[in-house]
Amino acid sequence: MTERLDASAAGIARAADLLRAGRLVAFGTETVYGLGADATDDAAVARIFAAKERPRFNPLISHFPDAEAAFREGVPNGLARRLAERFWPGPLTLVLPRQPGGTVSDLAAAGLPSVAVRVPRGAVTTELLRAVGRPVAAPSANLSGKVSPSDAYHVLRGLEGRIDAVLDSGPCPVGVESTVLDLTGTSPVLLRPGGITVEALEEVCGPISHPDDYAHTLPTSPGQLASHYAPGLPVRLDAQDVTPDEALLAFGPEIPGAGLVWNLSPEGRLDEAAARLFAGLRFLDSEGARRGLSRIAAMPIPRVGLGRAIRDRLRRAASPRPI
Missing domain, CATH: 3.90.870.10 (DHBP synthase)
Structure with a gap:
């Protein structure tokens, strides 16, 4: 009410x-x-x-x-x-x-x-x-x-x-x-x-x-870049497995074997995942780079509710960087 x-x-x-x-x-x-x-x-x-x-x-x-x-x-x-x-x-x-x-x-x-x-x-x-x-x-x-x-x-x-x-x-x-x-x-x-x-x-x-x-500059308005403020490490989407040289952006039960893990929501709550998304990307990027990891593997996020927004941001993070 x-x-x-x-x-x-x-x-x-x-x-x-x-x-x-x-x-x-x-x-x-x-x-x-x-x-x-x-x-x-x-x-x-x-x-x-x-x-x-x-x-x-x-x-x-x-x-x-x-x-x-x-x-x-x-x-x-x-x-x-x-x-x-x-x-x-x-x-x-x-x-x-x-x-x-x-x-x-x-x-x-x-x-x-x-x-x-x-x-x-x-x-x-x-x-x-x-x-x-x-x-x-x-x-x-x-x-x-x-x-x-x-x-x-x-x-x-x-x-x-x-x-x-x-x-x-x-x-x-x-x-x-x-x-x-x-x-x-x-x-x-x-x-x-x-x-x-x-x-x-x-x-x-x-x-x-x-x-x-501005045909060749980087605008700051919402949604204008396929990749904006992406992490330095490459991002792999919808990961079903993970290797020791990867950092894992987890959602729900974690896939074993990653060199570093940030779980957006162990219980699989989309609101908690949204709140922790940017902090998680920053942590995995900085700490993963410090440890010499090769990329970030992102586990699948449901295509419902806030999941659509989370997936959109991850897709942009994984897009090729502008030259």
């Missing part, structure tokens, strides 16, 4: 308590309703992908009460600060290099060296984010591929029983998602049009490029 919380002090406090406990809470912003989870908690983030039936681990936008909090997770340059001064709080997401001491989880960042940050507008939203006191990952609160929700009723139609609560702050005034601007390169790149127009952005940054303008 999904709780429906009103936008009172008690409702906001209850929503914040649930988020801090690793639960899922949908909440309104000026754009659309987001499906919120503690962005520092891999298990909580995995619940977002499960609830939305999201087939890929795309990067999630993390939300903050102010620019100072956002810039503790993403490294700002001068342009980022000017954009924040002009458009935050508001419907603009900035993709920035991750701070070395940042707390946003690898799963929320999809294993990338960048993080997507936003300071949404609205008194209820700001009060909620301050009460949580942590980055809140929040894609749109709908099943993957469905229309984004602009009020609490829309959220409940799609996610009733799948999430813990919805904080009802009324209809969203903008009704379309935030504009996403990538500032990790030498010039700004528009990754998604949204609530802030390109014309308004160009008043601050000058000309803005689209990923299509």
Whole structure:
């Protein structure tokens, strides 16, 4: 049963308590309703992908009460600060290099060296984010591929029983998602049009490029590369056996004989496997290379639920590296 919380002090406090406990809470912003989870908690983030039936681990936008909090997770340059001064709080997401001491989880960042940050507008939203006191990952609160929700009723139609609560702050005034601007390169790149127009952005940054303008660079937007942030060791998929010179990414009962093992979930739970995926790949890659192992053998993952997203990420990790 999904709780429906009103936008009172008690409702906001209850929503914040649930988020801090690793639960899922949908909440309104000026754009659309987001499906919120503690962005520092891999298990909580995995619940977002499960609830939305999201087939890929795309990067999630993390939300903050102010620019100072956002810039503790993403490294700002001068342009980022000017954009924040002009458009935050508001419907603009900035993709920035991750701070070395940042707390946003690898799963929320999809294993990338960048993080997507936003300071949404609205008194209820700001009060909620301050009460949580942590980055809140929040894609749109709908099943993957469905229309984004602009009020609490829309959220409940799609996610009733799948999430813990919805904080009802009324209809969203903008009704379309935030504009996403990538500032990790030498010039700004528009990754998604949204609530802030390109014309308004160009008043601050000058000309803005689209990923299509870059035929030979490595974009940072979700799902644009067959292989992105793959491990240094080659990855072998759907392994039924393993050799001593291989590191094993296990799921369920382990295949014997590997030189190194990371089990995503000994009990075969897909939510646990999703939460441990990026940490496992990093561990097997670094420790396997240190031990002189030849590759990572990944055991089969079921093609259901979160398994589809895990398999998609592993397929990308196993794809040939771009030259």
